[in-house]
Amino acid sequence: MKRELSGIDKSTPVISVKKLVKSFGENEVLKGVDLELYKGENIVILGRSGSGKSVLIKIIAGLLKADSGSVSILGSEVNDLEIKELRELRLNIGFSFQSSALYDGMTVWENLEFPLVRNRRELTKEQVNEAIEQVLTDVGLLQTIDQMPAELSGGQKKRIGIARMLILKPEIMLYDEPTGGLDPVTCMEINNLINKVQQQYNTSSIIITHDLSCAKTTGDRIVMLSDGIFFRQGSFEEVFRSDDERVRNFYNYYMLNNEQAKL
Numbered sequence: 369m370k371r372e373l374s375g376i377d378k379s380t381p382v383i384s385v386k387k388l389v390k391s392f393g394e395n396e397v398l399k400g401v402d403l404e405l406y407k408g409e410n411i412v413i414l415g416r417s418g419s420g421k422s423v424l425i426k427i428i429a430g431l432l433k434a435d436s437g438s439v440s441i442l443g444s445e446v447n448d449l450e451i452k453e454l455r456e457l458r459l460n461i462g463f464s465f466q467s468s469a470l471y472d473g474m475t476v477w478e479n480l481e482f483p484l485v486r487n488r489r490e491l492t493k494e495q496v497n498e499a500i501e502q503v504l505t506d507v508g509l510l511q512t513i514d515q516m517p518a519e520l521s522g523g524q525k526k527r528i529g530i531a532r533m534l535i536l537k538p539e540i541m542l543y544d545e546p547t548g549g550l551d552p553v554t555c556m557e558i559n560n561l562i563n564k565v566q567q568q569y570n571t572s573s574i575i576i577t578h579d580l581s582c583a584k585t586t587g588d589r590i591v592m593l594s595d596g597i598f599f600r601q602g603s604f605e606e607v608f609r610s611d612d613e614r615v616r617n618f619y620n621y622y623m624l625n626n627e628q629a630k631l
């Protein structure tokens with residue numbers, strides 16, 4: 369299920385990253401990264417392991433500080449914000465970690481209730497229940513409401529992780545390896561869910577993945593990170609039509625390790 373591109377508003381970048389630089393000691397990870405994410409758009413970031421994809425989205429999510437450069441989110445320059453303003457901005461960003469990061473000791477319902485009551489104190493018990501049931505219905509897992517995370521499959525955990533982001537109705541979704549460790553059929557279900565979320569919740573997303581079928585299905589635009597910069601971007605077809613050695617190597621490596629994958 370490929371997405372329709374008609375919903376992208378190119379006049380409004382919801383995230384604008386300019387000349388972003390980040391090093392850890394001698395290790396120069398980002399060397400001047402520029403990126404604009406438009407309203408309604410899904411960007412997929414591809415790059416080899418260690419190329420700095422997670423560092424970039426952690427900076428965008430405010431979990432890491434850049435050495436220089438700027439990040440503007442929903443019109444606010446992140447560096448200029450007070451802690452309280454930053455906290456409010458973060459409520460508009462759903463960040464899914466590589467692991468689903470559910471609380472093991474809580475049921476699915478409690479995992480969803482926790483962020484909601486913490487951040488939306490004004491909601492009545494009834495509204496909380498309604499919101500939890502709605503988001504579980506949207507990710508297709510209402511039947512798991514009383515289960516513990518240990519009772520869920522890997523794909524179900526990812527879905528609940530996505531539900532936990534959605535419960536606060538963020539405008540921006542950041543997905544770090546949403547299909548990591550899943551079988552091809554479950555990967556496709558998660559890809560379809562990412563696209564469904566985009567349409568139903570009207571979100572804009574950055575998706576980090578190594579999975580080219582995920583990139584092809586969910587990405588309106590693909591950007592490739594290598595040596596600290598984005599060296600190639602475009603639609604999936606535009607990017608992989610390239611003879612660039614880095615693109616070919618990435619593609620060949622993926623195909624070698626995913627013989628079953630149909631792109």
Ligand SMILES: Nc1ncnc2c1ncn2[C@@H]1O[C@H](COP(=O)(O)OP(=O)(O)OP(=O)(O)O)[C@@H](O)[C@H]1O
Binds near residue numbers: 395422
């Ligand atoms: N907190 C940190 N302290 C020191 N070095 C770090 C830190 N976080 C990341 N790095 C380094 O930054 C580089 C980029 O890491 P990052 O996690 O962004 O890679 P990635 O592209 O997401 O890789 P993968 O696909 O394997 O997840 C790596 O060399 C990593 O060791």
